[in-house]
Amino acid sequence: MVSKQDRELLRDNIRSRGTRLSATDRENIVKQYLPDPSELARWPPQRRKKVPRRTPIRTFIKSQIHLIAYTFLHIFFGIAVRLVQSFHAVVDRILAIIYYHHRTPELIRKDVKGLDRLPEHLSVILSLRKEDDALPILMDEVAELVSWTASAGIPVLSVYEKSGALKSCIPILHQVITNKLSSYFGSSQQPTLQLFAPHHPIYENRQDGGAPHDTLVVLLLSATDGQETFVDLTKTLAEMSQNGKLSPEDITMELIDAEISEITTRPSQEATPASGRGRLDSPQPFLSVKPEPDLLLVFGPFLKLDGYPPWHIRLTEMYCTGVSIDGGTGYGDTVEYQGFLRGLWHFAGAHMRFGR
Amino acid sequence: MATSMHLSRLRNWFLASPPIEFAISKLRDLLVGAIKQGPVPQHIAFIMDGNRRFARTHRIETVEGHNLGFEALARILEVCYRSGVQVVTIYAFSIENFKRSKFEVDALMEMARVKLSQMAQHGEILDRYGAKVRILGRLDLLRPDVLAAVNRATEMTQNNGDRVLNICFPYTSRDEISGAIRDTVSEYSKPLRSSRSSSSLPRTPFSEDHITQTIRSRTTNGKLEDSSMEFDSLSESSTLGEDDTQKPSHPNIVYQSETALSSAATLHLPDQTKGRKAEFTPEAEPPVFKSPETITRQTLTDHLLTRENPPLDLLIRTSGVERLSDFMLWQCHENTEIAFLDILWPEFDLWQFLPVLLRWQRRVSNAKKDPDAEGNFDGEFQESAEDSQEELVVSSAGKAKSL
Numbered sequence: 001m002v003s004k005q006d007r008e009l010l011r012d013n014i015r016s017r018g019t020r021l022s023a024t025d026r027e028n029i030v031k032q033y034l035p036d037p038s039e040l041a042r043w044p045p046q047r048r049k050k051v052p053r054r055t056p057i058r059t060f061i062k063s064q065i066h067l068i069a070y071t072f073l074h075i076f077f078g079i080a081v082r083l084v085q086s087f088h089a090v091v092d093r094i095l096a097i098i099y100y101h102h103r104t105p106e107l108i109r110k111d112v113k114g115l116d117r118l119p120e121h122l123s124v125i126l127s128l129r130k131e132d133d134a135l136p137i138l139m140d141e142v143a144e145l146v147s148w149t150a151s152a153g154i155p156v157l158s159v160y161e162k163s164g165a166l167k168s169c170i171p172i173l174h175q176v177i178t179n180k181l182s183s184y185f186g187s188s189q190q191p192t193l194q195l196f197a198p199h200h201p202i203y204e205n206r207q208d209g210g211a212p213h214d215t216l217v218v219l220l221l222s223a224t225d226g227q228e229t230f231v232d233l234t235k236t237l238a239e240m241s242q243n244g245k246l247s248p249e250d251i252t253m254e255l256i257d258a259e260i261s262e263i264t265t266r267p268s269q270e271a272t273p274a275s276g277r278g279r280l281d282s283p284q285p286f287l288s289v290k291p292e293p294d295l296l297l298v299f300g301p302f303l304k305l306d307g308y309p310p311w312h313i314r315l316t317e318m319y320c321t322g323v324s325i326d327g328g329t330g331y332g333d334t335v336e337y338q339g340f341l342r343g344l345w346h347f348a349g350a351h352m353r354f355g356r
Numbered sequence: 357m358a359t360s361m362h363l364s365r366l367r368n369w370f371l372a373s374p375p376i377e378f379a380i381s382k383l384r385d386l387l388v389g390a391i392k393q394g395p396v397p398q399h400i401a402f403i404m405d406g407n408r409r410f411a412r413t414h415r416i417e418t419v420e421g422h423n424l425g426f427e428a429l430a431r432i433l434e435v436c437y438r439s440g441v442q443v444v445t446i447y448a449f450s451i452e453n454f455k456r457s458k459f460e461v462d463a464l465m466e467m468a469r470v471k472l473s474q475m476a477q478h479g480e481i482l483d484r485y486g487a488k489v490r491i492l493g494r495l496d497l498l499r500p501d502v503l504a505a506v507n508r509a510t511e512m513t514q515n516n517g518d519r520v521l522n523i524c525f526p527y528t529s530r531d532e533i534s535g536a537i538r539d540t541v542s543e544y545s546k547p548l549r550s551s552r553s554s555s556s557l558p559r560t561p562f563s564e565d566h567i568t569q570t571i572r573s574r575t576t577n578g579k580l581e582d583s584s585m586e587f588d589s590l591s592e593s594s595t596l597g598e599d600d601t602q603k604p605s606h607p608n609i610v611y612q613s614e615t616a617l618s619s620a621a622t623l624h625l626p627d628q629t630k631g632r633k634a635e636f637t638p639e640a641e642p643p644v645f646k647s648p649e650t651i652t653r654q655t656l657t658d659h660l661l662t663r664e665n666p667p668l669d670l671l672i673r674t675s676g677v678e679r680l681s682d683f684m685l686w687q688c689h690e691n692t693e694i695a696f697l698d699i700l701w702p703e704f705d706l707w708q709f710l711p712v713l714l715r716w717q718r719r720v721s722n723a724k725k726d727p728d729a730e731g732n733f734d735g736e737f738q739e740s741a742e743d744s745q746e747e748l749v750v751s752s753a754g755k756a757k758s759l
Contacts, residue, residue, distance in 0.1 A: 007427075027481060063389075065386070066392065067390075069389065069390035226689060227656070230656055231653055234540050234655075234656060235651050241542070242544065248538050251538040253531060256534050303693065304691065304692065304693055305688065305690065305692070306690065307689060308689060310529075314680055314681065314682040318680075318694065319678065346678075
């Protein structure tokens with residue numbers, strides 16, 4: 001650490017745009033703080049041999065002290081982490097009791113009413129567990145999330161799951177979500193659900209008659225929509241360039257943005273909904289989907305993107321619920337209503353500033 | 357108000373007194389030395405946010421806030437390099453920042469120029485400690501005098517050792533990714549010398565030409581949907597139908613000679629026979645390209661600005677804003693731990709950095725002990741060198757206890 005006196009000297013120098021002190025002056029000030037070069041491991045071996053280790057005992061004792069310090073640091077840190085974790089667990093339980101949705105959209109709407117702003121596009125990262133019945137659990141979690149999102153009035157929800165297991169069972173998932181929605185909203189008030197994944201046809205439940213309800217768009221993402229998409233785009237572009245259809249200078253950020261957004265926001269055209277009632281409008285109603293999520297909720301112990309598509313998250317607020325998967329609480333759920341709610345609160349309290 | 361001012365002055369005086377200063381610096385040394393004993397992240401990125409807000413709350417000029425931010429950077433860099441971090445990447449200036457007031461942009465540019473040229477004067481010290489400075493970003497947007505300082509600093513340090521400081525100067529991640537794609541495409545659209553040379557290329561199990569040709573014929577039908585067919589089939593079984601019809605033909609043509617290949621291609625695509633045959637006549641040699649199908653994620657990663665660096669382990673953003681702001685989107689997308697700290701950058705020091713590092717160490721060593729535990733990073737982040745180091749630590753820790 002630089003002593004205060006020297007710090008002031010250097011600061012004065014900066015204020016005068018580096019004119020007050022010469023290079024050698026600065027070196028003299030700084031020199032006493034630099035570590036001894038012989039301690040550094042990066043010396044080439046032949047040169048290190050020339051300098052014999054002067055103080056083997058002192059070095060040994062020093063390293064032992066550091067080891068002990070490391071051990072103690074981690075012991076104390078571990079205790080602190082446990083304390084904080086249990087505190088959070090208690091707070092979580094209390095919140096979970098105070099705020100419970102009771103499968104009533106009105107209650108959820110009341111919980112989010114006081115918030116200054118809501119995300120237009122909410123994104124969640126879920127993880128598939130290792131148990132046998134992991135997929136049904138995951139689908140149930142997605143269905144719950146869809147219901148909360150619909151109740152809170154957020155129009156777009158994207159669900160990221162790394163392995164893409166959800167994409168392989170869209171029809172079943174659609175059924176699960178519809179059932180869940182009807183348990184929340186009743187059969188008549190249900191919002192229109194549009195479920196799709198990139199390169200997959202869209203699934204829609206549209207009531208045959210009656211007034212049009214709110215529309216909820218659910219987008220399923222997986223790791224293949226992340227960097228792999230860029231690889232595919234590059235392949236296509238390279239091919240076009242090889243055939244002389246495009247020169248590399250034409251590749252701009254705007255072009256890539258347009259292409260990537262296209263893939264993640266619009267379902268493929270040859271959609272053939274399997275459900276009997278489903279049908280497809282010829283003008284796509286998806287032009288309003290915002291490709292950049294406003295809020296990214298990570299249901300997990302710490303914030304890790306885990307292969308989430310990189311392009312659209314540059315201005316996304318991230319929030320990690322901090323709930324450990326299969327934590328010691330005995331409640332198996334990681335996706336809980338209070339976590340969802342806390343994310344929304346957090347988002348409402350955060351400020352948006354462009355250009356940092 | 358007055359009492360708190362007095363108190364803070366008293367505190368500052370106390371902290372600046374020589375014995376306390378000495379004790380604190382010893383404590384820092386001890387902590388840094390302790391951190392060094394465990395696994396240490398190899399690549400850390402910082403978003404240095406909060407200089408302006410710090411200046412505003414402390415009623416000093418914005419430029420002064422940036423200067424204090426630079427001091428904080430120096431402190432943190434010291435901690436990082438001494439504890440064994442290889443690469444530090446900092447977000448100094450975004451392309452978006454050009455939108456700020458001209459006064460501030462100019463001041464920042466001036467600061468960068470002064471710092472870089474001052475640094476260049478200390479060539480000997482830099483050489484001794486082996487830090488390599490690299491500037492990532494759109495250098496063409498810089499003023500000529502700043503650019504000269506940048507070039508000088510990079511040139512002077514380019515032969516230095518393993519510690520790297522990446523300064524993202526006018527940088528956005530989208531720009532970087534676009535640049536990587538553009539570079540890849542232009543590399544792949546440079547024709548190889550002739551069709552002969554393609555046979556001297558490292559052999560891939562599938563014949564590149566054939567795949568290219570198949571793809572070409574398919575791209576005429578539809579562009580993006582087809583190219584993405586491959587990974588769709590991984591997750592979705594219903595689209596397998598079309599792929600299945602084509603895939604069995606691939607294993608048959610593995611390692612076939614070129615004439616056999618051309619006949620195989622003829623079978624498959626009768627309409628392109630003439631074009632293919634012309635390619636094999638020695639007089640006319642149309643350009644032969646590297647097949648785009650060899651592009652992988654690694655190819656793109658190798659064209660990024662951070663290509664020489666180890667994967668990003670930790671990303672830290674100060675000032676409580678929980679957003680990446682177009683920084684390291686590609687690099688941090690997988691196994692990077694992202695930490696958002698609710699503190700302004702000029703106040704950031706070892707004391708705030710330590711919990712983040714400890715948490716990282718804790719998680720990494722837990723994941724190593726028990727790969728199935730929560731938050732495991734799939735075990736791919738550990739080098740063998742670090743493993744052996746860890747064993748050493750464990751054994752010597754045991755020794756220390758027995759002592």
